[in-house]
Amino acid sequence: MNKKRMICGLVPALAISMSSTVGAQPVVMDTKPAMEQNAVTENQTGADAQQPVTQESLQVMRKQLEEQLHQAQELQSRLNAQLESLDKRMKKVEKRSWQPPVEIHGYGRLRWDKHHYEDRNDPNDYKTIWLNLFTKYRINDRWSLHSEHEFENNLTDNHGAYEGHGGYNEPGGKKYSRPVLQLYAEGRVGEVNVKAGRYYLQSPYKFTFDDKIDGWQASYGIPTKWGRKANFTLSAGNTYSKIFYGDKENELNYWNEGGDGNLKVVSLIGEIPIAKNTNLATHYGKIKRRTDRLERKTWSFGFDTKLNRDLKFWAAMAKSDSQTLNKSHVLQLQYKEARPDIPGSYDIYIKKYLQRGHSGMTNWFNDDIAEFTHGDYKAENLANNDGDKVWQYSRWGEFNGLRVGVDFVPVRNTKLLINYTFGKMGKCLDRDPGRRYAYSFFRTQWEMYF
The missing domain is CATH 2.40.160.10 (Porin)
Incomplete structure (x- = not known):
């Protein structure tokens, strides 16, 4: 039983790993069982590995991903601002030259x-x-x-x-x-x-x-x-x-x-x-x-x-x-x-x-x-x-x-x-x-x- 669970958990992990290696888009898991097995595999620690995936846990994961996306957007905005500031400074240097x-x-x-x-x-x-x-x-x-x-x-x-x-x-x-x-x-x-x-x-x-x-x-x-x-x-x-x-x-x-x-x-x-x-x-x-x-x-x-x-x-x-x-x-x-x-x-x-x-x-x-x-x-x-x-x-x-x-x-x-x-x-x-x-x-x- 444990062997079957391990196999079910490794399949989506390998799919995600291979997609990121070749630069393709992440694999989208359409089936709920696959998501549940993946969530169980990622969050299992001792006795918690036997707990089923609930709707609440999926919402928590979605919230975490949204926060990470928001942080990435903020980082992109700061990078754009730094590039704009650098461009202005370069123009000032060229003018001073x-x-x-x-x-x-x-x-x-x-x-x-x-x-x-x-x-x-x-x-x-x-x-x-x-x-x-x-x-x-x-x-x-x-x-x-x-x-x-x-x-x-x-x-x-x-x-x-x-x-x-x-x-x-x-x-x-x-x-x-x-x-x-x-x-x-x-x-x-x-x-x-x-x-x-x-x-x-x-x-x-x-x-x-x-x-x-x-x-x-x-x-x-x-x-x-x-x-x-x-x-x-x-x-x-x-x-x-x-x-x-x-x-x-x-x-x-x-x-x-x-x-x-x-x-x-x-x-x-x-x-x-x-x-x-x-x-x-x-x-x-x-x-x-x-x-x-x-x-x-x-x-x-x-x-x-x-x-x-x-x-x-x-x-x-x-x-x-x-x-x-x-x-x-x-x-x-x-x-x-x-x-x-x-x-x-x-x-x-x-x-x-x-x-x-x-x-x-x-x-x-x-x-x-x-x-x-x-x-x-x-x-x-x-x-x-x-x-x-x-x-x-x-x-x-x-x-x-x-x-x-x-x-x-x-x-x-x-x-x-x-x-x-x-x-x-x-x-x-x-x-x-x-x-x-x-x-x-x-x-x-x-x-x-x-």
């Missing part, structure tokens, strides 16, 4: 330059300090407002930012001032990156254009199999610069160091990956002065490639439609790379370049050789009719030489730059190249980033 909406960073430079010209008895010695501040204000997740502010002081003669030795008319007067170098809005329109305002336009390798313009820019990238995008950038706007200073074709006050600005600028830049470690860079530029329609066109083409993990090579050439000698080139070989975020990193490089003033539209390699873009213009030379002295180092001159440099990162967010440049500089007319003079240029610079 780009807060505050204003970012400020920049860098400072301490520089010592020493120049020596063959036909001068006294070498030029300059000590200057710079501070560049960059700001970024996030308007929303697609648009932002940017600015750059530059402050300079010549420690040699204690003149301020872009301040000349006497200015145009009054002693100590400023020639021109650019405390706000950039101020533009940047964002996306569909898949196109857009800039509008005053921004810095730099051609590849700083070869044919390197100045600020007031206008707009649109850039579009096309994915390539090399994992880098081929970028095409169209820029248009206005600039005020020294582009036509000392230009033979400039018949409108060509010795005005202000450059007789108000120039219309159009630029198209292409940067195209053609291999895993190789990129092509091209540029077409055109400027036109609005007052007399004097025009200049420039083209450049170059590439950079990694020869191995630590060795990189650049080569580029440029040409303009100037009537003077108008071709330039640059070759550079660099070992390693000095990165401000990696203390102890460094690089060593050698660069050979032929630089002619009219190959570029403005400030071509201006940071490499001081006084070259501006020329050696002095009012007393004109007063003494020393025209040859003026033209000798003017913008239609050239420099042909080498530079050897070392960059080193002693501590994080700093960089020490040391380079030495030497070669020949002088005027270069098509029919009368004239004499080239030996020229050397030494620079030591300490940069700090924040």
